[in-house]
Amino acid sequence: MAKTALAAVFMGAGTPFDIRELPLPEVEDDAILIRMTTANICGSDLHTWRGEYTSAAARGVTSGFVTGHEGAGRIAVLGRNVKTDSFGQTLREGDRVVFTYFFPCRRCSVCLDDMPNACPTRFTRFGPRGAHIAPYFTGTYAEYYYLRPGHYVFKVPDSLSDDVIAPANCALSQVIWGVQQGGLRFGDTVVLQGAGGLGLNAAAVAKEMGAGLVIQIDRIPGRLALAKRFGADVVIDATEIEKPEDRIARVRELTGGVGARVVMDLVGSPRVIPEGLQMVRPGGTYVEIGCIHPSRFEVDASTFIWGSRKMVGLSHYHPWALPRALEFLERSGDRYPFGELLSHKFPLREINQAFETAEWMGKSTSVTRAALTMT
């Protein structure tokens, strides 16, 4: 096996990624070294790239590390003590796997409270510190990714293609958790703000979980067309219905005048939150997933009281969502165009071009999900 491998080192917002060779780490007995096959550019990565937010800041670093989190790979080196995945299935070198990109400690009151996705040290213990510090390969924008001892990892069924599983460990698991935490009940109405990677996955998941009516809002025609194929019953083109109050009126009209049980921000902009909150029916829930960066919005506080509405913020997902994502893709994935989610592919060395192409803020884009392919 080679002694080094390629990685794209994040050098800070506005500075190109630096493609360089990093030493391959020694694999601890309880660790796994993954050979990445696909790594996607998620909305969170765009927040980092723009300089709006990086989880690495919690460790005092803002550049000089390997980033990226959504993707999948193959086991290159299995630590000698690792025999199975987190589900008890036998693991062998060469197996295709997906993994969580956060690392709950399972030894704190938050983890004990069954919220491992919010464990206060899920990044600070294991996240990227610097490309010069072992195990170097701490993000998916590289040829390898190091799974520390105890990391959640799940074997991928042979029937699922690399393209289909690449969004499983972020977008798909995130919305499985999100729709569930939104309290969706059979026959309920759901509004999805945004039809990017998260939004399209959410349409399929909401339908599979029994939503009666899924309404999806975006401003990009290609995404809205795809949204219908992912299960959206009604799409609202925000460039056609330009005013927020008119979009709110349209949602009310579609929902018997009361609004939707679950409304989700899958855009990642605080601008959509006041509008989305007014689309929530009394007793319903607004699920905030997109805005990972510090940002503000202004709403009438009585919205929550008089309508008994809830707003739920979610970071990541409970790890059970990831094997369920795989099971769902295997069972029902072919009913939806999951294979078309990765609309643009680039080799790792072209990561800078990939980010330029994936950026949607301030311009129109035809990208649904851009991916780096390593094979």
Ligand SMILES: [Zn+2]
């Ligand atoms: Zn993500």
Ligand SMILES: [Zn+2]
């Ligand atoms: Zn914990």
